Amino acid sequence: MNHPENISSSQRDQLHIHTDVILDKVVAAWIELQTKQPLVHCITNSVAANYAANVLLAAGASPAMIDNPFEAESFASIAAALSINLGTPTTEQMQAMRISAQTVTEKGTPWVLDPVGYGPFLKWRSEMADQLLLLNPTVIRGNASEISALAGNQVESKGVDSTVSSNEVYLQALPLLAHCECVAISGESDFLLSKELNAVIQVNGGSFLQPKVTATGCALGALIAAYCAVATPTIATISAHIHFAIAGKLAFERSQNVGHFNVAFLDEIYAMTADKLLEYADIEVLSL
Amino acid sequence: MNHPENISSSQRDQLHIHTDVILDKVVAAWIELQTKQPLVHCITNSVAANYAANVLLAAGASPAMIDNPFEAESFASIAAALSINLGTPTTEQMQAMRISAQTVTEKGTPWVLDPVGYGPFLKWRSEMADQLLLLNPTVIRGNASEISALAGNQVESKGVDSTVSSNEVYLQALPLLAHCECVAISGESDFLLSKELNAVIQVNGGSFLQPKVTATGCALGALIAAYCAVATPTIATISAHIHFAIAGKLAFERSQNVGHFNVAFLDEIYAMTADKLLEYADIEVLSL
Amino acid sequence: MNHPENISSSQRDQLHIHTDVILDKVVAAWIELQTKQPLVHCITNSVAANYAANVLLAAGASPAMIDNPFEAESFASIAAALSINLGTPTTEQMQAMRISAQTVTEKGTPWVLDPVGYGPFLKWRSEMADQLLLLNPTVIRGNASEISALAGNQVESKGVDSTVSSNEVYLQALPLLAHCECVAISGESDFLLSKELNAVIQVNGGSFLQPKVTATGCALGALIAAYCAVATPTIATISAHIHFAIAGKLAFERSQNVGHFNVAFLDEIYAMTADKLLEYADIEVLSL
Numbered sequence: 001m002n003h004p005e006n007i008s009s010s011q012r013d014q015l016h017i018h019t020d021v022i023l024d025k026v027v028a029a030w031i032e033l034q035t036k037q038p039l040v041h042c043i044t045n046s047v048a049a050n051y052a053a054n055v056l057l058a059a060g061a062s063p064a065m066i067d068n069p070f071e072a073e074s075f076a077s078i079a080a081a082l083s084i085n086l087g088t089p090t091t092e093q094m095q096a097m098r099i100s101a102q103t104v105t106e107k108g109t110p111w112v113l114d115p116v117g118y119g120p121f122l123k124w125r126s127e128m129a130d131q132l133l134l135l136n137p138t139v140i141r142g143n144a145s146e147i148s149a150l151a152g153n154q155v156e157s158k159g160v161d162s163t164v165s166s167n168e169v170y171l172q173a174l175p176l177l178a179h180c181e182c183v184a185i186s187g188e189s190d191f192l193l194s195k196e197l198n199a200v201i202q203v204n205g206g207s208f209l210q211p212k213v214t215a216t217g218c219a220l221g222a223l224i225a226a227y228c229a230v231a232t233p234t235i236a237t238i239s240a241h242i243h244f245a246i247a248g249k250l251a252f253e254r255s256q257n258v259g260h261f262n263v264a265f266l267d268e269i270y271a272m273t274a275d276k277l278l279e280y281a282d283i284e285v286l287s288l
Numbered sequence: 289m290n291h292p293e294n295i296s297s298s299q300r301d302q303l304h305i306h307t308d309v310i311l312d313k314v315v316a317a318w319i320e321l322q323t324k325q326p327l328v329h330c331i332t333n334s335v336a337a338n339y340a341a342n343v344l345l346a347a348g349a350s351p352a353m354i355d356n357p358f359e360a361e362s363f364a365s366i367a368a369a370l371s372i373n374l375g376t377p378t379t380e381q382m383q384a385m386r387i388s389a390q391t392v393t394e395k396g397t398p399w400v401l402d403p404v405g406y407g408p409f410l411k412w413r414s415e416m417a418d419q420l421l422l423l424n425p426t427v428i429r430g431n432a433s434e435i436s437a438l439a440g441n442q443v444e445s446k447g448v449d450s451t452v453s454s455n456e457v458y459l460q461a462l463p464l465l466a467h468c469e470c471v472a473i474s475g476e477s478d479f480l481l482s483k484e485l486n487a488v489i490q491v492n493g494g495s496f497l498q499p500k501v502t503a504t505g506c507a508l509g510a511l512i513a514a515y516c517a518v519a520t521p522t523i524a525t526i527s528a529h530i531h532f533a534i535a536g537k538l539a540f541e542r543s544q545n546v547g548h549f550n551v552a553f554l555d556e557i558y559a560m561t562a563d564k565l566l567e568y569a570d571i572e573v574l575s576l
Numbered sequence: 577m578n579h580p581e582n583i584s585s586s587q588r589d590q591l592h593i594h595t596d597v598i599l600d601k602v603v604a605a606w607i608e609l610q611t612k613q614p615l616v617h618c619i620t621n622s623v624a625a626n627y628a629a630n631v632l633l634a635a636g637a638s639p640a641m642i643d644n645p646f647e648a649e650s651f652a653s654i655a656a657a658l659s660i661n662l663g664t665p666t667t668e669q670m671q672a673m674r675i676s677a678q679t680v681t682e683k684g685t686p687w688v689l690d691p692v693g694y695g696p697f698l699k700w701r702s703e704m705a706d707q708l709l710l711l712n713p714t715v716i717r718g719n720a721s722e723i724s725a726l727a728g729n730q731v732e733s734k735g736v737d738s739t740v741s742s743n744e745v746y747l748q749a750l751p752l753l754a755h756c757e758c759v760a761i762s763g764e765s766d767f768l769l770s771k772e773l774n775a776v777i778q779v780n781g782g783s784f785l786q787p788k789v790t791a792t793g794c795a796l797g798a799l800i801a802a803y804c805a806v807a808t809p810t811i812a813t814i815s816a817h818i819h820f821a822i823a824g825k826l827a828f829e830r831s832q833n834v835g836h837f838n839v840a841f842l843d844e845i846y847a848m849t850a851d852k853l854l855e856y857a858d859i860e861v862l863s864l
Contacts, residue, residue, distance in 0.1 A: 049376070070412035
């Protein structure tokens with residue numbers, strides 16, 4: 001396993017080429033998202049429902065929050081992607097999650113698992129996350145505490161916020177690639193582990209205000225699902241994180257306070273362009 | 289059935305008179321709404337709950353989101369109007385809907401049905417919408433796909449967003465007037481079928497950004513209910529749509545991006561005046 | 577019982593000293609909140625979930641909306657404070673409320689009860705509020721109608737909005753001090769009954785637009801809980817109300833319309849400083 005500091009200059013060149021190729025694919029994914037406006041089936045929490053729907057609409061997708069078990073199968077069967085978020089589960093939502101995940105797995109539709117709050121003090125959802133893991137989600141995303149705990153590590157957690165840094169724990173998430181195509185760990189920088197590239201993609205940007213706005217991580221999970229409908233899991237995950245990071249960076253330039261920052265953030269999600277993606281994307285490819 | 293293009297000039301004059309009379313009644317309804325601040329019982333979805341409450345408060349009404357079956361009867365019995373929205377139903381909400389609808393029907397309190405997502409892939413709610421239809425809601429509102437499907441037509445739907453245009457399908461909604469006083473189909477222009485006027489009222493205005501903000505349709509349904517507490521079903525439905533269309537138009541003049549547009553939209557809902565209603569209302573009365 | 581108008585000048589001096597001492601403690605509580613970022617367990621309604629989380633984050637706390645009965649005990653046992661809000665209860669939430677309240681009571685963790693809509697037309701939640709009262713919440717907060725009714729008075733209510741003024745009914749809330757340390761009645765001025773000080777603290781400020789934004793009261797209840805994790809119940813309740821009142825006053829100076837006011841309000845919650853607390857706090861201590 002090479003750490004970025006230890007790789008040779010020829011490896012660096014190779015990874016640098018990767019970056020350009022990746023960004024071209026990210027732009028293509030963003031264009032596809034605008035063109036196809038894929039239907040994204042979201043089962044999410046009461047805090048994120050409105051916000052995630054607005055982020056998906058602003059980004060170009062067509063979200064539908066269908067979280068009852070009686071319509072889960074038929075709706076998951078027509079969705080272009082599924083996003084499952086364990087933030088504030090109810091018994092009916094839990095049933096809907098299981099049914100929807102099984103449905104999309106059988107159909108080959110991509111889906112994202114966001115194990116919000118995974119850890120020893122929230123066992124009900126954690127057990128559900130463990131079960132959903134066995135259905136092989138396309139992408140798993142969470143903060144550093146959640147992902148590290150889901151991968152089997154002992155982590156101190158503080159409710160639904162992370163107590164560890166993404167750059168410290170991302171290698172702990174490696175075992176999860178046995179269950180999915182991509183693992184995304186959000187934090188000051190985001191770290192995305194890709195089976196396809198056999199690499200870690202570090203995404204920089206965003207703003208320190210982002211964790212001060214609730215449900216941004218939940219919305220990011222839903223956005224990954226949206227991109228999964230128009231790109232490979234790895235490109236989808238990178239695209240969603242870059243889309244978020246640029247919007248966060250540009251929103252912060254416009255407003256340095258949470259209320260207005262959040263309004264500007266939605267603006268910038270909507271106002272994305274291919275040029276902005278190429279100009280502001282700040283990623284590094286680290287070999288695994 | 290006359291199409292607008294086919295009506296005679298004397299008919300046109302008659303309809304033009306209608307418009308002025310209607311607008312005077314719309315202004316009176318808006319004033320009544322500010323004065324009476326009617327209590328509106330809302331059973332709505334998790335995406336719309338906060339937004340619809342804020343729209344109703346800004347518009348002058350007093351919303352209460354009471355969606356459990358154990359308080360549904362007693363609360364519906366004191367409400368001035370009821371709004372039922374099928375966006376993200378739970379079993380308990382479904383029970384509350386049935387009880388509340390029966391209660392207001394017996395008391396003669398006006399109520400609005402918004403059959404979100406009605407169609408073959410969301411059968412649970414669609415069956416409930418069919419049952420609620422038999423209780424004769426005062427007003428039915430939805431997008432073109434939902435209303436056309438509820439009226440018994442085969443419609444392709446895409447989750448909760450419409451795939452057909454309001455101006456193409458509004459005549460398909462005619463059979464629904466057997467069950468209600470007014471049918472409202474929202475879209476680029478809104479089309480309102482009125483039993484009282486035996487006419488279709490076309491409401492222009494708004495902004496193309498409105499469908500990019502989630503739950504605007506749901507909030508509109510709740511606002512129709514609020515106006516129903518202070519005006520006839522037809523005037524209430526027209527008033528709510530004009531209120532929305534003007535707020536959307538003025539908000540778009542202030543901001544052309546979704547985040548700030550939505551903030552400005554709430555501002556403009558609140559900043560409505562009788563003068564603005566008369567100056568900016570853009571409606572046409574089409575004979576049925 | 578002395579009414580403010582009837583107290584002697586020596587009493588006035590004594591109360592004036594109180595004010596300075598109180599404000600110093602409020603500043604200390606605010607600093608502690610920023611430093612400790614306490615984990616606040618919230619069981620709240622579908623209208624308030626997103627908003628209350630954003631207010632807590634902006635204020636410095638770490639909110640977690642955990643409202644299922646299966647995780648209520650383990651999560652309440654690690655939280656620094658608990659906030660229970662009866663806005664839109666479900667059967668599962670009701671179970672979670674009971675379990676969480678029992679857990680924190682046993683552990684001595686502070687908790688806040690917000691009996692939204694308490695009254696004869698909403699019996700299910702009112703009975704739960706009565707039961708939770710017997711577990712002795714640390715702080716009870718609500719609008720004038722709710723608090724007066726909870727204290728056993730006959731009050732006309734209008735859904736979840738108050739029909740009586742806080743300054744008219746606050747003395748009716750006195751019997752509730754048998755069950756808690758502090759009772760907070762919000763209104764044009766807020767009145768806080770404190771067992772510790774044997775006094776009523778009147779908090780002025782805010783803006784007439786605040787009741788035009790939904791869930792502000794619910795968010796205030798959650799903020800009291802957050803402050804309870806870092807101060808005595810009385811100082812916590814005063815601190816939360818002052819924090820809100822100053823943010824409301826400064827937000828209104830920036831925007832006089834609901835949409836932008838609400839965005840500015842979140843800004844001002846986040847932009848609080850010790851200097852602003854001392855400069856803008858407007859409280860009076862009235863003897864009981």
